Amino acid sequence: MNKFTCTIILLCSLVVSTFAQKKKSYTETIDQISFDMIYVKGGTFQMGDRKGDLVLDTGENPSLPLREVKIDGFFVGKFEVTQALWESVMGSNPSELKVGNHPVESVSWNDCEEFIKKLNTLTGKDYRLLTEAEWEYVARGGKKHEKDKSSIENISSRAWVLNNADNTHQEVGTKAPNVLGIYDLQGNVWExxxxxxxxxxxxKTGEDNPQGVQNGKEKAYRGGSFLSDENFCRPAYRNYDLPDIKQKFLGLRIGRSL
Incomplete structure (x- = not known):
């Protein structure tokens, strides 16, 4: 084997090794506050459902049409962003009920963008909010969703919702995770x-890593909260508000592309 061949093999090994590292779940630490990012393997799934709680006066169901969507692999926060993490990045805690390891709340979409901008400056990475399609894919269990029905059955056994949360959010990770090892996707706070x-x-949007429409007045949020009935915590259920609105039941979860 000549020197040129050895060099090529070494370079290929480094590329493969780097790619493997990029796909590995990891822990990030900011000022002694750690958060975990879980790698989610890409795949396809059927997005939406026919239940249609938000059927409008026009008769439209915003969770239709059902469609097969392709999602590339990405990272997602194991937990909702906590108050402790938000404070370590932003220097203050905006939550109405202040408890460090509970999810941050009373943050607008605009606030979340500012948080992520500062987080990226601190870490040198490119964190972001999930897309609706990514969020629903994770909530359904990713590539395992066809074998797992827990995301649509007995939600209150795994989520802090209206009938078990005592009208307040709870510490993250105190209910069972979904099949991907991710906590509180349903209930606790909307994301x-x-x-x-x-x-x-x-x-209006494609089926390959859809990003949603390109403009509008309101931003979407998903997952239900401690004030939600189980029906509103279904993976397909869509909710929305103006990007400067702050609510005590509304927080965030971060993602990151490969």
């Missing part, structure tokens, strides 16, 4: 996502 909201988003 802002990146997409602009539109009733007919699914008719």
């Amino acid at each position: 802002w996502v990146n997409d602009w909201y539109a009733v007919d988003s699914y008719k």
Whole structure:
């Protein structure tokens, strides 16, 4: 084997090794506050459902049409962003009920963008909000969703919702995780996502890593909260508000592309 061949093999090994490292779940630490990022393998899934709690006066169901969506692999926060992490990045805690390891709340979509901008400056990485499609893919269990029905059955056994949360959010990670090892995707606090909201988003966007419509008045959020009935915690259920709105039941979870 000549020197040139050895060099090529070494370079290929380094590329493979680097790619493998990029796909490995990891822990990040900011000022002694750590958070975990879980690698989610890409795949396809059927996005939306026919239940249609938000059927509008027009008769439209914003969770239709059902469609097969392709998602590339990405990282997602194992937990909702906690008050402790938010304070370590931003220097203050905006939450109405201040308890360090509970999810941060009373943050607007605009606040979340500012948090992520500062987090990226501190870490040198490119964290972001999930897309609606990524969020739903994770909530359904990713590539394992066809074998796992827990995301739509007995939600209150795994989530802090109206009938068990005593009208307040709870410490993150105190209910069972989903099949991907990710906690509190349903219940506890709603989670802002990146997409602009539109009733007919699914008719206007593609099926390959959809990013939602390109403009609008409201931003989407997902997952339900401690004030939600189980029906509103279904993976397909869509909610929305103006990007400067702050609510005691509304927080975030971060993601990161490969």
